[in-house]
Amino acid sequence: MSRQKEFDEAEVLDQTIELFRARGYQSTSFCDLTAALKVSRQSLYDTYGDKQTLFLAALKRYRDRGLQQIGAVLATPGPVRPLLTQLFQGAISSSCSEGNHGCLMVNSMVEMTPHDANVRAMAIAHARDLENLLAARLSVAQRTGDIAKDKNPTALARYFYHTLLGLAVAARALGERDTLNTSAQLALQILD
Amino acid sequence: MSRQKEFDEAEVLDQTIELFRARGYQSTSFCDLTAALKVSRQSLYDTYGDKQTLFLAALKRYRDRGLQQIGAVLATPGPVRPLLTQLFQGAISSSCSEGNHGCLMVNSMVEMTPHDANVRAMAIAHARDLENLLAARLSVAQRTGDIAKDKNPTALARYFYHTLLGLAVAARALGERDTLNTSAQLALQILD
DNA sequence: GACTTAACGGAACGAATGTTCCAGAATAGA
DNA sequence: TCTATTCTGGAACATTCGTTCCGTTAAGTC
Numbered sequence: 001m002s003r004q005k006e007f008d009e010a011e012v013l014d015q016t017i018e019l020f021r022a023r024g025y026q027s028t029s030f031c032d033l034t035a036a037l038k039v040s041r042q043s044l045y046d047t048y049g050d051k052q053t054l055f056l057a058a059l060k061r062y063r064d065r066g067l068q069q070i071g072a073v074l075a076t077p078g079p080v081r082p083l084l085t086q087l088f089q090g091a092i093s094s095s096c097s098e099g100n101h102g103c104l105m106v107n108s109m110v111e112m113t114p115h116d117a118n119v120r121a122m123a124i125a126h127a128r129d130l131e132n133l134l135a136a137r138l139s140v141a142q143r144t145g146d147i148a149k150d151k152n153p154t155a156l157a158r159y160f161y162h163t164l165l166g167l168a169v170a171a172r173a174l175g176e177r178d179t180l181n182t183s184a185q186l187a188l189q190i191l192d
Numbered sequence: 193m194s195r196q197k198e199f200d201e202a203e204v205l206d207q208t209i210e211l212f213r214a215r216g217y218q219s220t221s222f223c224d225l226t227a228a229l230k231v232s233r234q235s236l237y238d239t240y241g242d243k244q245t246l247f248l249a250a251l252k253r254y255r256d257r258g259l260q261q262i263g264a265v266l267a268t269p270g271p272v273r274p275l276l277t278q279l280f281q282g283a284i285s286s287s288c289s290e291g292n293h294g295c296l297m298v299n300s301m302v303e304m305t306p307h308d309a310n311v312r313a314m315a316i317a318h319a320r321d322l323e324n325l326l327a328a329r330l331s332v333a334q335r336t337g338d339i340a341k342d343k344n345p346t347a348l349a350r351y352f353y354h355t356l357l358g359l360a361v362a363a364r365a366l367g368e369r370d371t372l373n374t375s376a377q378l379a380l381q382i383l384d
Numbered sequence: 385g386a387c388t389t390a391a392c393g394g395a396a397c398g399a400a401t402g403t404t405c406c407a408g409a410a411t412a413g414a
Numbered sequence: 415t416c417t418a419t420t421c422t423g424g425a426a427c428a429t430t431c432g433t434t435c436c437g438t439t440a441a442g443t444c
Contacts, residue, residue: 051432111216123365234405399432405425409420
């Protein structure tokens with residue numbers, strides 16, 4: 001063995017996430033990356049490969065982190081409504097923080113899904129994962145009598161997922177955190 | 193005067209809309225445009241100016257056409273619920289038709305809003321216009337006893353707008369028309 | 385001290401892109 | 415027929431971008 005890397009790969013990925021989230025894939029040049037990450041061009045290539053590979057790694061990390069957080073929230077026992085409120089508020093907060101950059105996954109779905117098969121596959125899988133997480137938790141809530149038994153957990157899960165997509169776009173383009181929170185609150189009324 | 197233009201400017205703009213809607217602004221090169229529109233490069237420049245100007249003209253046309261259609265739907269007298277159902281179905285249908293390209297305005301909001309002040313301004317104005325149209329119609333429905341008086345028309349309008357954003361993104365990235373229609377149906381339950 | 389690996393930065397390349405210039409051909413009206 | 419305007423296509427330009435090559439320096443291990 002020999003010299004160790006001078007930068008923390010995870011930390012660099014986190015900053016990469018923020019850059020791509022703010023400006024999108026195409027508008028973020030490799031120069032932008034090296035400048036912001038303070039890693040030399042060649043080191044970036046050596047460590048992560050080309051721009052697309054780096055982007056996919058960042059997107060994967062972003063997705064995994066998000067799924068884990070949401071899973072943790074939904075794993076909390078007790079009534080669902082406060083959990084879902086927390087989930088929506090977290091999503092809004094994340095999308096609005098540090099300059100309304102929205103959600104990297106949502107942004108990438110819009111920007112890259114037609115061209116890039118990798119991103120499309122990740123987006124579809126992510127949608128399915130989120131819907132499954134939500135549907136499972138809603139089913140539990142149904143069994144415990146927390147929500148009415150005549151509702152369809154899968155349809156509700158997809159509906160909440162679609163709502164989250166809309167909030168992410170609105171956060172990026174319009175900001176207005178309060179308005180988004182109101183909409184989230186309204187969306188949750190469907191459980192009543 | 194002398195020789196007349198060989199192409200219909202409006203028709204060219206319509207095709208431009210479809211191209212930008214399918215691939216986004218950056219991924220649509222001027223070569224793509226001239227090839228698809230069957231108008232020579234120079235004629236395009238002479239008629240519309242540069243790429244950005246052409247894009248803005250297409251986006252304006254798209255927005256105006258959409259607002260007019262929605263206005264026409266909402267101007268229909270009678271109960272609101274079927275009107276809103278029609279509106280949602282129309283949006284889903286448009287976003288899913290011809291290969292799930294979504295909505296040009298939504299796509300542009302995500303792709304261009306951070307960089308381009310023109311697009312940002314148009315997006316904000318469009319959101320306000322849509323919300324106003326919806327809120328006005330909901331207020332009417334409230335006065336006629338069509339929906340409960342304790343609801344906030346503005347909040348509902350924004351909520352519906354956010355839902356439409358989400359459906360457009362899902363249409364582009366995931367397709368699944370039936371799922372989207374189910375979500376639209378669920379979103380409308382808030383009026384009950 | 386030798387070897388391996390990483391960081392760094394300059395140079396360059398090939399491709400794509402938006403845009404302009406120009407000259408020739410075509411078409412309409414005076 | 416003359417003239418004005420448009421269409422068309424080739425050529426070229428400047429710029430940006432992703433990427434590679436290469437030589438030098440630095441750090442950690444045997």
